[in-house]
Amino acid sequence: MHSRIFTVPNQLTLLRLAFLPFFVIAIEYEHYALALGILVAAGISDGLDGLLARELNQKTPLGAYLDPIADKLLLSSSYVVLALKAKISWWLAILVLSRDVLLLAASAVILVTIGYRPFPPSVWGKATTFFEILLIVLVLVVAVWNVNGALWIARWVCGFLVAALVMISGVHYAVVVSHRLHTEGAGQAGE
Numbered sequence: 001m002h003s004r005i006f007t008v009p010n011q012l013t014l015l016r017l018a019f020l021p022f023f024v025i026a027i028e029y030e031h032y033a034l035a036l037g038i039l040v041a042a043g044i045s046d047g048l049d050g051l052l053a054r055e056l057n058q059k060t061p062l063g064a065y066l067d068p069i070a071d072k073l074l075l076s077s078s079y080v081v082l083a084l085k086a087k088i089s090w091w092l093a094i095l096v097l098s099r100d101v102l103l104l105a106a107s108a109v110i111l112v113t114i115g116y117r118p119f120p121p122s123v124w125g126k127a128t129t130f131f132e133i134l135l136i137v138l139v140l141v142v143a144v145w146n147v148n149g150a151l152w153i154a155r156w157v158c159g160f161l162v163a164a165l166v167m168i169s170g171v172h173y174a175v176v177v178s179h180r181l182h183t184e185g186a187g188q189a190g191e
Contacts, residue, residue, distance in 0.1 A: 007053070007056070007058035007060055007063065008049075008052050008056065008058060009048075009049040009050070009052045009053035009056070009058050009059075009060075009063055010049075010058075010060060010062055010063050010066065012045045012046075012048055012049035012052070013045075013046075013049050013063060013066045013067050013070050014066070015045055016042050016045045016046060016049075016070045016074070017066075017069075017070045017073065019038050019041060019042045019045075019074070020070075020073055020074055020077060022034075022038055023035055023038045023039065023042070023074065023077070023078070024077055024081050026038060027078075027081045027082065027085060028081060028084075028085070030085070030143075032140050032143035032144045033144045035140055036137070036140040036141065036144055039074075039078075039136065039137065039140065042074055043133070046067075046070075046071065049063070049067065050067070071129070072100055072103075075096070075100075075129070075132055075133070075136075076096070076097055076100055078136045079092070079093040079096045079097065079132075079136075080093055080097070082136070082139055087139050087143060088135070088139055088159065089159070091163075092159055092162065092163055095162075095163055095166045095167070096132060096162070096166055098166075098170075099128075099166045099169065099170045102170055102173070102174065103173060106173065106174070106177045109177075109181075110177065110180070110181065113181065122169065122172060122173070122176070124165065124168055124169035124172045124173075125169050125172075125173065127165055127169070128162070128165040128166055128168075128169040131158060131161050131162045131165055132162055132166075134158055135155065135158045135159055135162050138151065138154055138155040138158055139155055142155050
């Protein structure tokens with residue numbers, strides 16, 4: 001049992017969780033290069049834990065829960081702390097956090113009403129996450145090198161793209177969850 005919990009992929013996920021306070025502290029004290037380095041290290045550990053889980057056949061229920069939690073905590077805290085430092089707009093941070101709360105609430109409702117059901121990420125969800133991470137990287141790069149011009153414009157455009165994708169993926173997720181609850185409810189009522 002112990003060996004199935006402390007697998008290499010799970011240890012990498014726990015390491016990613018351990019990066020979180022240092023990432024927040026680095027941004028709070030405006031050590032943006034350090035924050036960028038921590039973000040890159042977290043990204044590498046995220047890629048490695050998934051790869052190793054598949055290659056070493058070490059997929060675990062704990063890892064299935066812990067990995068997305070680690071990702072969401074890093075993303076959510078990034079948006080809050082960057083908004084506090086006025087590096088991104090509060091309206092965008094609120095949109096991102098609201099979608100995450102919607103996903104969490106919907107997952108809790110599904111878990112309570114019909115039990116655990118896997119929800120593979122949609123194309124919209126994957127695109128949203130990709131551009132949310134890209135925006136954080138662009139914000140940190142602009143802060144580190146204090147650049148204007150093309151990178152600043154890319155950062156600005158990426159912010160609006162994140163906002164659009166957050167809304168689209170949030171609505172898509174709500175429709176999918178509603179449909180799934182309706183289908184599962186109808187199936188249980190027929191039994």
